[in-house]
Amino acid sequence: MPFYTFYSTENALTADQKAHVAEEITRIHVAHTGAPSRYVRVLFQEATAENCYTGGKVADVAMIRGIIRAGRSAETKETLLRDLWELLQTVTGLSDDELLVSVQENPARNAMEGGEVLPEPGAEADWLAHH
Amino acid sequence: MPFYTFYSTENALTADQKAHVAEEITRIHVAHTGAPSRYVRVLFQEATAENCYTGGKVADVAMIRGIIRAGRSAETKETLLRDLWELLQTVTGLSDDELLVSVQENPARNAMEGGEVLPEPGAEADWLAHH
Amino acid sequence: MPFYTFYSTENALTADQKAHVAEEITRIHVAHTGAPSRYVRVLFQEATAENCYTGGKVADVAMIRGIIRAGRSAETKETLLRDLWELLQTVTGLSDDELLVSVQENPARNAMEGGEVLPEPGAEADWLAHH
Numbered sequence: 416m417p418f419y420t421f422y423s424t425e426n427a428l429t430a431d432q433k434a435h436v437a438e439e440i441t442r443i444h445v446a447h448t449g450a451p452s453r454y455v456r457v458l459f460q461e462a463t464a465e466n467c468y469t470g471g472k473v474a475d476v477a478m479i480r481g482i483i484r485a486g487r488s489a490e491t492k493e494t495l496l497r498d499l500w501e502l503l504q505t506v507t508g509l510s511d512d513e514l515l516v517s518v519q520e521n522p523a524r525n526a527m528e529g530g531e532v533l534p535e536p537g538a539e540a541d542w543l544a545h546h
Numbered sequence: 547m548p549f550y551t552f553y554s555t556e557n558a559l560t561a562d563q564k565a566h567v568a569e570e571i572t573r574i575h576v577a578h579t580g581a582p583s584r585y586v587r588v589l590f591q592e593a594t595a596e597n598c599y600t601g602g603k604v605a606d607v608a609m610i611r612g613i614i615r616a617g618r619s620a621e622t623k624e625t626l627l628r629d630l631w632e633l634l635q636t637v638t639g640l641s642d643d644e645l646l647v648s649v650q651e652n653p654a655r656n657a658m659e660g661g662e663v664l665p666e667p668g669a670e671a672d673w674l675a676h677h
Numbered sequence: 678m679p680f681y682t683f684y685s686t687e688n689a690l691t692a693d694q695k696a697h698v699a700e701e702i703t704r705i706h707v708a709h710t711g712a713p714s715r716y717v718r719v720l721f722q723e724a725t726a727e728n729c730y731t732g733g734k735v736a737d738v739a740m741i742r743g744i745i746r747a748g749r750s751a752e753t754k755e756t757l758l759r760d761l762w763e764l765l766q767t768v769t770g771l772s773d774d775e776l777l778v779s780v781q782e783n784p785a786r787n788a789m790e791g792g793e794v795l796p797e798p799g800a801e802a803d804w805l806a807h808h
Contacts (some may be wrong), residue, residue, distance in 0.1 A: 416648065418609070422720065430596050437599035452601040456609070458553065459597040465692050468699035470714040478680070478718070480744075482611075486653070489786060492667060496789045512715060515680065517744070517788035519650070519781070524620060526648035527627045542748040549740070561727050562791065568730035582732060582773060583732040588727040589684065613779070635712075641774070650781070657779035658758045 416526045416533055417444050418456045422478040425461045427507060428450040433459050436506055440479070443498045447491050448483070451543070454528055469513070478515040484534040485520035492518060547657045547664055548575050549587045557594045560639060564590050571610070574629045579614070580620050582674070585659055587614040596656055600644070608638040609646040616651035617667040623649060678788045678795055680718045684740040687723045689769060694713050695721050698768055702741070705760045709753050710745070713805070716790055731775070736762040739769040746803040747782035754780060 419440050421433075430434065439456040443482070445452050467476050478498050487495075499516045525535040534542035559567065574596050574631040576583050589657075598607050610630050618626075630647045637647070654664040665673035681702050683695075685772040688706075690698065699719040707714050729738050741761050761778045769776070796804035 416646070418611075418646065418648075433596060433785060434599075434604070438602040441599070441602035455601060456607060456646060457599040457602075458593055460593070461597075462722070463721055465695060468696075468703070468719040468725075471700040471703035471719075473696070473699075476718060480652070480680075492787060493794055495785075496794060500789050500792070511792040515678070515679075515718060515788070515790055517678065517783060519744070519783055520787065521648060521650055525623060525627075525645065525651065527631050528646055530631070530642040531623055532627060547777070547779065549742075549779075564727060565735070568735075571732040572730070572733035586732060587738060587777060588722055588730040588733075590716060591724070592728075611805075613781070652779060652781055656754060656782065657757075657777065658762050659777055661762070661773040663755055 416521065417448070417450055417481060417530060419444070419458070419479060419481040421457065422458045422476070422480070423459070423461055423473055423507070424464055424467055427461070427475075427477060428459070431463065432506055439502050440499065442482070443495065447495045447498070448487060453508060469474045470529070473507060475513055476515070477503055477513065481502055482521055483518050483521045484526075484533065484536065487491045487520070488494055494507065547615045547650065547654070547659060548579070548581055548585060550589070550610060550612040552588065552590045553607070553611070554590070554638070555590055555595055555598055555606055557614070558592070558608060559590070560605075562594065563637055567633065570633050571630065573584075574626065575612070578626045578629070579618060587646060596647055606644055606663065607646070608642060608644065610634055612649040613652055614649050615657075615664065618651070618655045629632055678783065678785070678790060679712055679716060679743060680744045681711070681720070681741060683719065683721045683743070683786070685721070685723055685769070686726055686729055686737055689723070689737075689739060689781075690721070694768055698764065701764050701772045702761065705757065705764065709747060709757045709760070737771060737775055738777070739765055739771055739775065741765055744783055745780050745799065746795065747784045749782070755767070757805070780783040
């Protein structure tokens with residue numbers, strides 16, 4: 416399920432930087448949630464400058480939005496957000512007002528992966544034994 | 547409300563395949579939910595290979611994500627996910643590890659369509675009578 | 678947190694219209710929620726005609742989807758949806774059946790902005806005092 420989209424203006428990142436960011440988002444997600452890395456997806460979505468606005472004005476922006484399985488603890492989510500924030504700021508060099516990091520939670524039963532509907536938190540071992 | 551996005555790498559589908567997939571997603575959604583087909587939206591979003599990562603590495607991926615009205619039964623959602631999965635696998639020829647299908651649920655009152663805020667499940671008849 | 682995506686087919690809006698829409702979405706969001714305008718993001722995402730389907734057929738479509746902080750009242754959300762609808766219809770000239778407006782709600786603690794996890798509704802004053 417974990418599906419991260421990295422939004423930025425065009426050419427904000429080089430191909431090497433994207434590869435680094437994808438590795439780091441994956442590492443951070445796995446470290447905090449214990450999810451198998453092979454289910455962590457990262458998509459980069461770039462927009463031309465005229466398609467990005469903040470406060471009603473054209474502005475540089477970089478955002479990471481993850482859709483993750485519901486049920487992670489508040490502590491897990493906070494450390495996840497903070498590590499993603501640090502990554503986003505380091506790689507883009509943008510200021511605090513130009514960044515946004517968020518996760519949307521989706522119940523396990525609302526997603527299918529590896530050919531099966533996902534297990535609820537706590538039931539992963541049985542599920543993974545079948546994959 | 548039903549709004550499906552089909553994510554893939556560039557040129558994964560021909561224009562004919564997209565038309566087929568859009569018809570099939572619409573047919574599947576209508577069959578399982580009873581929603582009028584004219585409210586089922588499908589958007590295809592393609593990314594270059596360097597913008598798609600799984601497990602931190604560049605990888606082919608195909609995903610369907612739907613945003614649907616909250617309140618469908620677990621059985622409805624599971625059959626919806628399974629039929630979408632089969633469609634996704636058939637049309638892309640990708641393996642189980644390269645696919646992801648999910649739905650996000652959104653309360654009826656959080657969307658407007660046909661000029662009106664959507665009805666709660668069970669109140670559709672009155673609503674449709676006005677459209 | 679407020680993050681709006683405006684979906685349309687290519688060239689549906691000129692650059693000037695996009696600037697107007699971004700200003701208006703920002704104004705509407707601030708008017709109904711009291712959020713600081715500098716946190717309102719608007720992204721325009723355009724698709725080729727062959728990538729947009731309604732009811733299984735290629736069709737023009739224009740949609741606004743916002744991800745907003747959970748906890749707004751039903752009245753706030755309804756007036757927000759109605760004002761966004763009017764904006765969308767005015768700027769695109771499309772008919773009721775070609776438009777969709779929705780908001781997805783996300784809990785404050787699931788997002789980071791300005792370097793901090795967002796405050797719950799009602800705790801904004803303390804939070805803003807630190808930014």
